[in-house]
């Protein structure tokens with residue numbers, strides 16, 4: 001029997017914990033992902049801000065495969081055939097499955113024409129390009145300009161952390177500008193939180209254009225839909241989420257935004273051998289859930305449990321349909337309230353749940369604790385380089401207030 005893991009995102013890494021047991025029962029497991037490392041998104045803004053090293057924010061997918069006897073295949077899956085039970089990669093490899101788990105995240109809404117030189121945020125590993133560029137800033141002689149399209153939670157957290165790093169390591173060498181179509185930064189947050197963050201960003205030297213979108217990019221400028229031309233040497237695209245391209249080439253039912261529809265056991269109704277989790281899926285009854293890692297991480301253990309039951313079911317010679325939806329499989333229920341904590345490039349974090357928010361050092365400490373605790377589960381035995389909690393607090397405490 002063959003279990004195929006596609007993507008290896010924040011939900012499906014939980015399956016590594018069961019891989020050895022499945023292998024003992026003769027199940028072959030393959031992980032196909034387009035990158036050997038999964039970037040843990042919760043830590044990426046502080047990585048770009050200089051608080052975490054690259055090692056500290058990455059889960060070594062290829063290393064985990066070697067450690068647990070899973071076959072590693074680097075590739076981007078572009079098509080699935082639920083009748084033949086195969087997945088095909090961009091290079092034409094065909095991978096068979098008896099059970100498949102798809103956890104490939106969302107995609108950035110396509111940047112408009114002329115914006116080919118863009119660093120997207122999905123998949124997250126593109127961020128390595130931005131980190132490489134930030135490292136070169138202190139040596140650059142010409143003035144640089146970073147433009148971030150999108151001032152939601154992701155774009156704003158990136159902007160605050162990058163601005164703090166530039167102030168420290170390359171002051172006056174680079175401007176940071178956020179362009180947000182709404183009238184204020186992080187429009188999904190309460191007014192007061194949004195104002196507080198905007199004040200902080202401008203105090204740190206950041207620039208903000210609200211009520212406008214980046215329309216296209218010339219070699220030297222980002223051009224907004226209101227005609228404003230912003231000098232631009234780096235453009236980051238953080239404009240939200242749509243379904244990944246894979247679903248456009250696979251006969252599964254999707255929402256209008258292109259996310260595949262799954263029932264609460266995380267199975268695709270028309271193909272019960274296929275599970276989909278994390279940002280790429282819309283769970284029946286919770287289709288409007290925000291696309292945040294908190295939900296993907298919560299789905300992990302349930303996904304592992306349901307895949308385990310499905311594998312047992314098939315091993316016992318039962319048809320997969322019998323395992324579909326509530327017949328022995330567990331149902332996903334999201335947290336009633338999912339608080340978000342944003343790092344701010346200072347020693348304080350912004351905690352927010354619904355209309356309640358505060359900005360305090362304790363919020364950032366809580367974030368570090370949660371993030372490190374989760375990441376430590378995915379540290380391979382030979383990886384001893386990761387920072388203890390106190391060291392991380394100390395690094396972020398060096399940021400300007």
Ligand SMILES: Cc1cc2nc3c(=O)[nH]c(=O)nc-3n(C[C@H](O)[C@H](O)[C@H](O)COP(=O)(O)OP(=O)(O)OC[C@H]3O[C@@H](n4cnc5c(N)ncnc54)[C@H](O)[C@@H]3O)c2cc1C
Nearest residue numbers: 007009010033034041042076077104105278279292293294
């Ligand atoms: C800057 C930023 C900060 C964020 N901070 C937070 C936060 O603090 N808290 C929070 O809850 N959420 C946060 N989010 C949201 C969070 O990133 C996502 O919700 C989370 O990554 C979703 O996890 P996932 O498992 O669905 O997919 P991902 O983590 O995106 O993983 C998908 C994996 O699949 C691979 N892949 C993609 N396509 C294919 C393919 N076709 N074939 C094979 N492999 C493929 C990718 O390389 C990647 O390894 C943040 C997002 C951004 C952009």
